[in-house]
Amino acid sequence: MENFKVVRQDSVDLTTLKIIGFLDAHTAPALEEAIQKLIDDQKVNILVDFKDLSYISSAGLGVFMGFIEEVRSRNGDIKMCSMSPKIYRVFDLLGFPTIYQIFDKQDEAAAMFPRKEPASSDE
């Protein structure tokens, strides 16, 4: 069985989830858990970095669908970046680019999240 790993990086404006390895029906629960944790932590500006993902199955795609409504209802978003052409093709075939914003580079994606005012971060 190939490995899958989620690495979380919190910054002021957003949280980046680096997903690494092989995302299928067996490993999808790990990603589900990670995103659920973010929502529980009130971190709804989520950027998923696909740079080191080697495979994604339909069950893996389903994870994002499972959370997008809730995240958006909390005024957050799930954005994606750095997909390999092969992975992007899977998303593209399914029509995901009309549902999600997908960027080539991480900083492009990060810039699309709203910045927090310094005053409001004091709360």
Add this chain to the structure above:
Amino acid sequence: MKRLRNISLILPLTLLLGGVLIDLNLLGGLFDNVPLRYLREGFITLALILSLPIIYNQRWASDRNILRGLRSLFFLILGTFLLLLISDLEPFAAESISTGHNALYGSMITYFILTAWALFSTLFVLVILGTIRNLIFIKQKKNTALHFLLLMLVLVFYAILSVIKIGDLTIRFSYRLSSESIGYLLLFIVINLMVLNSFRVSWLSFLNRKQKLTVFWGGLILVPIEWLLYVKYHTSNPAALFSPVLGRFVDLGFLFLSIYISMAFVALIARLPTATLFDRQLKQLASLHTLSRAISSEFDLTKLADTTVDLALQVTEADSSWLTLADGQGGAWHLVAARNLTESEQSAGVPPPVAAWAVAPLQPKLLNQISKSPVHVAMSIWKRDVQSVIAVPLRSGEEAVGCLYVGKKIEYGFEQDDLDMLRAFSDQVVIAIRNARLVEASLVKERLEEELRIAHTAQMKLLPKEMPQLPGVAIEAVCITANEVGGDYYDFFRIDAHRLGLVIGDVSGKGASAAFIMAELKGIMEALAPQHDSPKTLLLAANETLYGNVDRNIFVSLIYGIIDVRDRRFRFCRAGQCPILLAAHDTPEVQVLEPHGMGLGLDSGANFAGAVEEMTVPLRQGDTLLFYTDGAIEARNPRGEEFTEIRLVTLFQRHQQLPPPEIIGHLIAEIDTFVDTAKSHDDLTFLVLKAV
């Protein structure tokens, strides 16, 4: 503490000294009056009371060293008896009595000998009482401490009351009590308490058969001697001549000693012929057998844990018991079953220091005084009422997989036998737990396999059993399922004489849930196909139904198209599914037909309608369409490389001239060769449509 102990020694001595000083005064006849005698008696009584802790600080006999305690008892009594024989006190007593007064009025030498005897015999009685107390307290029960304390209190009270009786000789109380009846009542209570306490001979069971025999022979000598000693001392009673209170106390102490020794001796004789040790081991073996049988037939881990704590509680007669198991990683200890633990104690779990102590060198531990142990603090915070505890690590090889505890509310509640029994028991528990876990694992596996088998059967039943026959086209489809059922699906719907609906798709996820959605999808398609002339309107309707009925993280990618053999064309929409490869009869290159599209169930409608595009291709003789699912291009070889669309296109181009079944045969054979020994992880479906 140390200072306190010093005071408890110095105070009685000082008080006694006070008494003796008054004696010297009286001997000189200086201040011979009644108040002074009361004062003297008061001093001595106080000294006696303050000396009582000697009884409680005795260390001569413990559960580890019963024989040593018995030996000291034996030699003390024997020595005292000989001393009493030699010193022949009767003349002195007679002298005192003949003068009608107590020891004070005898000669100087009488006074000193009687005083020495009084003090010696008091000390003797205190030490003996202490030793007997230790014996009584071995494997104590709930009321043991109370009964003994009661005996001591009544003894002292009765002794103090005796002042009234001896008033005839020396001291007269100003008020008259009906001393006789109260005295007899008290004596009755004292003797009853003595007998009650004398039933506490559990220490006998600590002795093995050989030791019991030794004690038997010792007792044969000791019991008559002790009674002789009692009678002889009773008649002369030097302590009574020194002080009535002391005299009565010592006298009763001797009586209690005689009663206790005699009853213990009788109990010993009663146990001897039954060969107690053997008997006990047999009993132990029997209960162990019951335990093993009870737990080895239990495969449910939760029930097994419950049974274990129940049985542990029963066999050790403990007040509480609990069982912890290590989690998989061997990190934390989980409390899995408990008896007589409060809810908060259960939710708090065994404190880590206690758990660490319990399993530390993998040896079972018996702790009879928690208050004097290193886990005292942690234990008192967690469960205050436990005073004795046995902890038996459940060991599997060189590591502890759990720990079984039993606790009692009193100190010295357990004995070595309890520990041995639990140790043997714990070995059985380990085996039972291992079995239960294996059974559980295989049940889970079996259940999963069963679920997969059902899902697989369901999936196969949902696929059409034979290919549709339609003039002008040849159709062939093959679905190969992976070990774990994917969600590939294809189907055909006859619309009218010249039109046929065709669907090929993939439900997200795997296993039974995918098969279930697939069944739902089949129903939706069957219902919608006859109603819609346009693939797009059909998919819009299908999307709406599906979106409202499945979980958000489930979706379906498919292609739906309508083959029209009259107009010789194929109209289709791609809802997220892999594109169609077209090998036209007049073009050397394979074309990829990929109109815009979106998976079903992803969007409620607006985006979907905008995203899905309809496409029409002509079906001229020799045109061949290849439909496939992602399992085909994502098939992996042992090096982890995917088959890819490019390989598929090349391969299709090479074989497109062949009839559909042969094309598919070649494709599958190629992929098989490519995958080689690697395990496939997704379904794989091919559908070939050829215009003839």
